Amino acid sequence: MTSQNARAEDIVAAFNPMAPDQIENPYAMYARLRRERPVFHSPMFDLWVVTRYEDISEVERDTGRFSSVGALDARAEPHPSVRNVLKQGYAQFLSLVQSDPPDHTRMRAVFGRALSPQRIAAMEPSIRATTNGLIDGFIGDGQGDLVQQFAYALPAFVICDLLGVPRADMQQLKGWSDDKTLLMSATAPIEQQVESAHGFIAMERYFKEKLQERGRKPREDLLTLLVPPSMGGTAPLSEQEAVCNAMDLFSAGHETTTGLIGNGVWLLLNSPEQLKAVKEDPSLLPNAIEEILRKEPPVRGFFRQVLADTTLGGVSLPKGSRLFILYESGNHDETQFSEPDRFDIRRSDAKKHLAFGKGIHFCVGAALAKLEGRIAFEQLLQRLPNLRLRTDEPAVRRPYLMLRGFEHLPIAWDVPA
Ligand code: HEM
Secondary structure, three states, rough: OOHHHHHHHHHHHHOOOHHHHHHHOOOOHHHHHHHHOEEEEEEEOOOOEEHHHHHHHHHHHHOOEEEEOOOOOOOOOOHHHHHHOOOOOOOOOOHHHHOOOOOOHHHHHHHHOOOOHHHOOOHHHHHHHHHHHHHHHHHHHEEEEHHHHHHOOHHHHHHEEEHOHHHHHHHHHHHHHHHHHHHOOOOHHHHHHHHHHHHHHHHHHHHHHHHHHHHOOOOOOOOHHHOHHHHOOOOOOOOHHHHHHHHHHHHHHHHHHHHHHHHHHHHHHHHHHHHHHHHHHHHHHHHHHHHHHHHHEEEEEEEEEOOEEEEEOOEEEEOOEEEEEOOHHOOOOOOOOOOOOOOOOOOOOOOHHHOOOOOOOOOHHHHHHHHHHHHHHHHHHHHOOOOOOOOOOOOEEEEOEOOOOEEOOOEEEEOOO
16 A cells, blocks of 8 residues: 555544544545545445535436435434334335435425425514514523524524424424434434434324324415325325425424524634624625535535446445535535635635535525524624623534534623613
8 A cells, every 4th residue: 555545544534524623623634535535435434425526516416326315314224223113103204305306306396385485585574573582582691602592493483483383392393303313313322313213203293293283274384285185285295205394394494504503603703804894784694694604514414325336536336335425525625616714705606505405406495594594693793792702611513424513602792781
């Protein structure tokens, strides 16, 4: 083995997006991987990791070679004790993001209606009211935890309202959704995965009941649009697809946006000149949001399955290989973005980031996420004078394979007179 190869093998072995230093700042390692081993097999996760922007885009575009079945799932197979619990529910998780055409095309049409631009735009007043209601709850304190008191609740309330489930159920749903994320990351100890599998099944039952209710008594909400004929509705879905999509919508609709808000506040508070600029000119916010999504994407990557022997980036991939397409790395690819590690809210090409994916699976909630982000940043910056990071308490990032965001982000501000 040459010394060049030996070094490349070392970084492959060191790749562990769950290690605290790589959760904190994985970008230097990704830069080396893009140069030296852009597509490689990680023995630790048994996944082929794809790090270059162009290769990730090729995977996203070519749904004939790369399947999305299991796209949320790091596990090839759940552990038998986890499977034992999961068999109380549906045998397979059939949702939009985890499907290929023609199923994907059929399901996506339902979402197009449910999350149409008109529906999203009409939500602005209620999102602003929710945002201000949350800020009212802590503005007098002068300090707090941005994630626990704000970024966590805002998107969760918004997705509850959109789905049409009571806000009182938010904490319960959030717990189950965390179970679902933990289960699919498959990095937790088995006992914890078993516990999460119970949460997963409870979430399935919850949405099945709600969909049955909507079948009997339709309402003006997104759940009603998902009710299939077998449950009394008209959506071109099976019962299983309706339940799985409702579950995915709750998870996709909030934890990602929590990441956007937390990552954005952290980036802005660490860049005083840019913070000042957006405060003085809020019209800079839309591009700042694109740059936040590029610099610190809330979804680190997604999974794919190789349908037939193929090559990617010059590397042979056998049929059945599981890929981890790492947006987090693609968004820092120096062949696409100049000085990619620099945060620059005026970057003219920030928008071509991969944070929402590409091609047929492009995030169907992107407009809603950006609307929530814009309202959140506008209100926080307007209402919390001299907003700053606290130095007495550390910011803590969430330890997930797929998600990038904070669990705790301690902040302080001057209490308005
Ligand atoms: C900043 C927030 C968000 C980020 C970073 C994000 C990220 C993504 C990404 C990367 C994909 C593509 C997955 C792939 O290619 O396999 C995706 C798809 C999806 N997202 Fe989002 N998302 C966000 C917010 C939302 C919201 C608010 C909703 C729901 C209201 C949502 C619902 C979905 C759904 C249903 C899909 C599947 C689309 C398909 O497969 O056709 N997302 N999202």
